[in-house]
Amino acid sequence: MVFVRMAVRNVARNWNRTGMIILGMMVASGLMTLTMSLATGYAEFAYLPYRQMVGADILIYPNRFVFDSPGGEADRWELRRPDPDLLTDARFFHPELARGYLSPADAPPAVFDLQDVPACLGEVEGVADWEPGRLLRAYVVFEDGGRLRVTLRGRDIAADRERYRMPGSVTVGRYFREEQDGEWVALVNEAVPELARLWPGSRLVLEVPTVKGFGPGGGPLLDYSEPRTYYFLVHGRYSLSLGTVPLQGVSSEDRAGPPPRVPVAIDEPEVWVPAGTFDRIYAEVSGAPLRYTGQLGVTVETMVHAKTVARALAEALPHCSVLTVPQEAALSGLHYEAYLSEDGSGVDVVRAYRSRSTLAVDVKRELSFVAFLAAGLLVVANMYILVTQRRREIGVLKAIGSTGRDIVVLILTEAVGYSLTGSLIGFAAIRCLATLTLLGSSVTFVEGLALTLEAAAVVVGTTTLTALVFGLLPAWEAARTPSAALLTDR
Amino acid sequence: MKAILEATALGRRFPVGEGVWALKRVDLAVPRGAFVVITGPSGCGKTTLLNLLGGLDRPTRGDVVLKGLAYSRLDESGLARLRRTEIGFVFQFFNLLSDLTAEENVALPMRLAGLPPAEITSRTAALLEATGMSHRARHTPHELSGGEQQRVAVARALANDPAIVLADEPTGNLDSKNSEDIMELFRRFNREKGQTFVVVSHDPGFAEHADMVVRMRDGEVQALEEREGTGAC
Ligand SMILES: Nc1ncnc2c1ncn2[C@@H]1O[C@H](COP(=O)(O)OP(=O)(O)OP(=O)(O)O)[C@@H](O)[C@H]1O
Ligand SMILES: [Mg+2]
Numbered sequence: 218m219v220f221v222r223m224a225v226r227n228v229a230r231n232w233n234r235t236g237m238i239i240l241g242m243m244v245a246s247g248l249m250t251l252t253m254s255l256a257t258g259y260a261e262f263a264y265l266p267y268r269q270m271v272g273a274d275i276l277i278y279p280n281r282f283v284f285d286s287p288g289g290e291a292d293r294w295e296l297r298r299p300d301p302d303l304l305t306d307a308r309f310f311h312p313e314l315a316r317g318y319l320s321p322a323d324a325p326p327a328v329f330d331l332q333d334v335p336a337c338l339g340e341v342e343g344v345a346d347w348e349p350g351r352l353l354r355a356y357v358v359f360e361d362g363g364r365l366r367v368t369l370r371g372r373d374i375a376a377d378r379e380r381y382r383m384p385g386s387v388t389v390g391r392y393f394r395e396e397q398d399g400e401w402v403a404l405v406n407e408a409v410p411e412l413a414r415l416w417p418g419s420r421l422v423l424e425v426p427t428v429k430g431f432g433p434g435g436g437p438l439l440d441y442s443e444p445r446t447y448y449f450l451v452h453g454r455y456s457l458s459l460g461t462v463p464l465q466g467v468s469s470e471d472r473a474g475p476p477p478r479v480p481v482a483i484d485e486p487e488v489w490v491p492a493g494t495f496d497r498i499y500a501e502v503s504g505a506p507l508r509y510t511g512q513l514g515v516t517v518e519t520m521v522h523a524k525t526v527a528r529a530l531a532e533a534l535p536h537c538s539v540l541t542v543p544q545e546a547a548l549s550g551l552h553y554e555a556y557l558s559e560d561g562s563g564v565d566v567v568r569a570y571r572s573r574s575t576l577a578v579d580v581k582r583e584l585s586f587v588a589f590l591a592a593g594l595l596v597v598a599n600m601y602i603l604v605t606q607r608r609r610e611i612g613v614l615k616a617i618g619s620t621g622r623d624i625v626v627l628i629l630t631e632a633v634g635y636s637l638t639g640s641l642i643g644f645a646a647i648r649c650l651a652t653l654t655l656l657g658s659s660v661t662f663v664e665g666l667a668l669t670l671e672a673a674a675v676v677v678g679t680t681t682l683t684a685l686v687f688g689l690l691p692a693w694e695a696a697r698t699p700s701a702a703l704l705t706d707r
Numbered sequence: 708m709k710a711i712l713e714a715t716a717l718g719r720r721f722p723v724g725e726g727v728w729a730l731k732r733v734d735l736a737v738p739r740g741a742f743v744v745i746t747g748p749s750g751c752g753k754t755t756l757l758n759l760l761g762g763l764d765r766p767t768r769g770d771v772v773l774k775g776l777a778y779s780r781l782d783e784s785g786l787a788r789l790r791r792t793e794i795g796f797v798f799q800f801f802n803l804l805s806d807l808t809a810e811e812n813v814a815l816p817m818r819l820a821g822l823p824p825a826e827i828t829s830r831t832a833a834l835l836e837a838t839g840m841s842h843r844a845r846h847t848p849h850e851l852s853g854g855e856q857q858r859v860a861v862a863r864a865l866a867n868d869p870a871i872v873l874a875d876e877p878t879g880n881l882d883s884k885n886s887e888d889i890m891e892l893f894r895r896f897n898r899e900k901g902q903t904f905v906v907v908s909h910d911p912g913f914a915e916h917a918d919m920v921v922r923m924r925d926g927e928v929q930a931l932e933e934r935e936g937t938g939a940c
Binding site: 219223226227230231609610612613614615616617618619620621622623697699700701702704 | 761783784806815819820
C-alpha cells in the first residue's frame with residue numbers, strides 16, 4: 218500500500234517525467250485510436266463525390282460477372298466479387314479489368330429483376346433505403362449537329378438533398394425541387410467541356426436508343442437505329458469536386474514557390490434527370506416500366522457503419538457482389554492528373570489509373586496491426602525509460618529496506634497510472650474528431666456512445682496491458698539487481 | 708568487548724576483465740556503540756566494504772554477521788528487512804528521493820516498517836527537530852542546500868532507530884561548516900543514543916573522535932587503531 222500511494226504521488230508530482238511519458242502514451246494510443254477509427258468505419262464524408270455521382274453508399278451487383286478469355290470456355294473467368302481483396306488480386310492478374318469492370322455495359326449483362334428483389338435488402342440493419350440503378354445510354358445532340366455519348370441517370374431528389382448534399386454541388390442554376398419529379402428538367406456535369414457550355418434555361422436535346430428486349434443474361438439490347446428524342450430544360454450544372462492536384466511538367470526553373478495546383482472534378486459525361494422523369498423515358502423506350510437493372514444502390518444510415526452493412530448484405534445475398542462506394546472507387550484506381558498542354562496555352566486534366574489501390578483510404582487489418590505494433594513499441598520504450606532513468610532511486614529504496622516485490626509494485630502502479638492517463642487523453646484527443654463525425658451522422662447517441670466505449674476499451678486496454686507486461690520486465694530486472702550496483706549507476 | 712557487527716574473511720571480486728578483487732580479505736569486528744572510521748586511498752575498497760557490511764551487495768567469499776544474524780543465511784527479503792530495521796545508510800550524494808518532501812523522506816523507512824501513523828508523525832518531527840530541519844519539513848530535496856539535504860538523510864538513516872549507521876563519505880560533498888555540523892550530529896547520536904557508526908571518511912574531524920580507525924590499502928586492512936574507551940557502552 219505504501220508503494221501504491223507513493224507511485225500515485227510520483228505520477229502526480231514529477232511533471233517533467235509524467236509529461237514526457239504521458240505524451241508518449243498519448244501518441245501511442247492516439248495512433249491506435251486513429252487506425253481503429255479508420256478501420257471500423259468511414260468518415261461521414263468519405264468519397265462523397267463518388268457517392269454523390271451514384272446516389273448510393275453501397276452498390277450491389279447481380280449474381281456474377283463473366284469474362285470471356287481468348288482461351289475459350291476452359292479459361293473463362295468468373296468474378297463473383299465476394300470480397301474486395303479478391304478483386305484486388307483479380308485486377309492484378311487481369312489488368313484489363315482495371316478499366317472496365319465497374320461498368321455493367323462493358324461486362325456481359327447481368328441484371329436484377331426488380332419484381333423479384335430480395336426482401337432482406339430493407340431488413341439489414343443500418344440500411345436506410347435502396348434504389349434501383351437508373352441508368353440508360355443516351356446522346357446529347359448539339360445545335361451544330363455535334364453529338365456526345367452520355368449516361369442518363371435518374372436521381373432520387375429527396376435522397377440527393379438530404380443524404381448527398383447535392384444542392385451544394387450545383388455550381389450554376391439550382392438543384393431539382395421535389396415537385397419537379399417527372400418534369401423535363403436536367404442537370405449536366407460541368408467537368409465535361411461540351412456540357413459546360415450549357416446554361417440554366419438552355420434547351421437540351423437527348424436521343425435515347427430504344428430497348429429491343431433483353432439478352433440471355435437479362436441485360437437490355439439497345440437499338441440505336443430508332444432513337445427517341447427528348448427535349449429538356451437545363452436546370453443547372455453540377456460539379457463533383459475531387460479537390461486539387463499538382464500541375465505536372467512545370468519545372469522549378471519556370472517559377473518559384475510550390476507547384477501550382479489545379480482543381481479537378483469527376484468528368485463522367487452524365488445528364489441527370491429526376492427519377493420519375495427517368496422512369497417515364499424508360500417506359501417509353503422499352504415499352505414496359507423499369508424492371509431490370511444492373512445494380513442496386515443502398516443508402517446507409519451512417520457511413521461509419523458502411524463496411525459492416527456491406528458485409529451483412531454480402532452475407533444475406535450470397536450470389537451478389539456487394540461493395541461500398543469508397544471500396545469501389547479505391548479499387549478502380551482511377552484518379553486525375555494535370556499537365557500543361559503541349560502548346561503551353563492551358564492545362565490538360567487527364568484520367569489515370571493506379572495499378573494498385575491506395576491503402577490509406579481503405580484501412581486494412583494489416584495496417585492497423587502495424588500501427589498497433591508501432592504504438593506498442595512506443596509504450597515499451599516508455600516503460601524502459603521509466604525504469605532505467607530511475608535505477609538510482611530504486612537503489613536508494615532498496616538500501617532503506619524495500620524488497621524486490623515493493624519495487625515491482627511501485628513500477629507497475631506507475632505504469633498503470635501513466636498508461637491510463639496517457640491513453641485516455643490520447644484516445645479523447647483523436648476520438649473527438651471521429652465523434653464529431655459520428656454526431657454529424659445519423660447514428661443514435663447511444664450507438665455512438667457504445668462504439669466509442671468499445672474503441673476506448675481496446676485502446677486503453679492495449680496500452681495498459683503493454684505497459685504492465687513491459688514494465689514488469691525492467692522492473693523485475695532492477696528489483697533483482699543489488700542495491701550497490703544500482704547506486705553506482707548514473 | 709562484544710561485537711555488534713563482524714566481518715570474517717570478507718572478499719569481493721568484480722567480474723571485469725580477468726576479475727578485480729576490490730576487497731581481498733577483511734576481518735573486522737565493530738563493537739556495540741563504537742564510532743568506527745575507515746580511511747584509505749581512493750580505490751582501496753572502502754565503498755565495497757561498506758556495501759557488504761550493509762547488505763547492499765553480496766560478498767564473493769566470507770560473511771557478515773549483524774547482531775548474531777549471518778547475511779549468508781538470509782534471502783533477499785530477509786536482507787531487506789534487516790536493512791529496513793537494523794541498518795541506516797548515509798551516502799556521499801545524499802540520495803534523497805526527489806519526489807518526496809523532507810518529512811516524507813524521513814517517514815519512508817518507518818512506513819516501510821509498518822509503524823503506526825501517529826508514531827511515524829511524532830518520530831519524524833522529533834528526528835527533524837534533532838537534525839535541525841523542522842523548518843524545512845515540507846520542502847523537496849532540490850529546494851534544500853547540500854548540508855540541509857544531508858541532515859535530512861541522517862534523519863532518514865536514524866528513522867527506525869537502527870543498530871548501526873553506515874556512512875560513505877557523508878561530508879565528501881559539503882563545505883567545512885556543513886561537514887562540522889554533520890560530524891557533530893553523528894557524535895551526538897553516538898554519545899546520547901549509543902548508536903554504532905561506521906563512517907568512511909578522509910575528514911580528520913571524524914578520525915579525531917573515533918573509537919577505532921581502520922586504514923585500508925589495496926583491498927585489505929593495513930592498520931587498525933583502537934582508541935581509549937573502546938567498547939564502553
Ligand atoms: N561495480 C564494480 N565493477 C568493477 N569494479 C569495481 C566496481 N566497484 C568498484 N570496483 C573497483 O573496485 C575497487 C575499489 O572500489 P571502491 O569503490 O570500493 O573504492 P573506494 O575505496 O571507495 O574509493 P573512493 O575513495 O574513490 O571512493 C576500485 O578499483 C574499483 O574500480
Ligand atoms: Mg568510495
